[in-house]
Amino acid sequence: MKIYQFMKVPSARFGEHRMFEQIGIPIEGLGDGFSWKSQDLERSGQLARDGWEKAKAAIMSGEFFLVVLDEITYPLIYGWLPLEGVLETLRARPKHVHVVLTGRRCPPEIIELADTVTEMTLIKHAFKAGIPAQRGIED
Numbered sequence: 001m002k003i004y005q006f007m008k009v010p011s012a013r014f015g016e017h018r019m020f021e022q023i024g025i026p027i028e029g030l031g032d033g034f035s036w037k038s039q040d041l042e043r044s045g046q047l048a049r050d051g052w053e054k055a056k057a058a059i060m061s062g063e064f065f066l067v068v069l070d071e072i073t074y075p076l077i078y079g080w081l082p083l084e085g086v087l088e089t090l091r092a093r094p095k096h097v098h099v100v101l102t103g104r105r106c107p108p109e110i111i112e113l114a115d116t117v118t119e120m121t122l123i124k125h126a127f128k129a130g131i132p133a134q135r136g137i138e139d
Contacts, residue, residue: 003027003068004055006048006075006103030054031071041078048075052086062094073103076110083107 003020005012008029020027030051032044052075059067075081090099090113101110111117127133 001025001066001068002058002064003070004051004058004072005029005031005070006051007031007071028054045075045078045080048078048080052081056085056089059089059093059097059099062097065096066098066100068100069102071103072101073106073110076103076107077105083109086110087113 003025005027008014008031010029012029017027031047032040052072055067055069055072058064072081072086076083076086087109090110093099101114106117
């Protein structure tokens with residue numbers, strides 16, 4: 001299994017990073033953080049394109065049974081990645097390789113190609129109430 005995060009920086013140390021490292025699942029940040037805070041959108045786009053090449057190679061290698069492309073919909077929506085290249089890779093992937101894509105506003109072409117699609121709807125979120133991110137519970 002391999003996880004690529006398209007919006008998180010490579011140095012990110014959020015709870016999910018620490019947890020995945022503890023259980024031996026590689027997770028790699030490919031971006032430069034929140035796109036709305038980026039000072040250089042051209043650089044953000046290049047990071048997404050470079051990251052996609054890594055993710056594509058992992059998918060096509062057949063080395064991993066599962067490749068997660070976390071928040072890949074954003075580089076697609078922003079036009080940083082060509083949709084057709086992602087669709088081609090998903091169609092051509094080795095059959096034993098499963099790919100999970102996450103992010104809001106998924107392009108309909110990906111939804112049509114997918115075997116399973118889930119839409120999560122925000123009902124309530126602590127951040128909107130002014131509660132900042134907090135450390136998780138650790139044992």
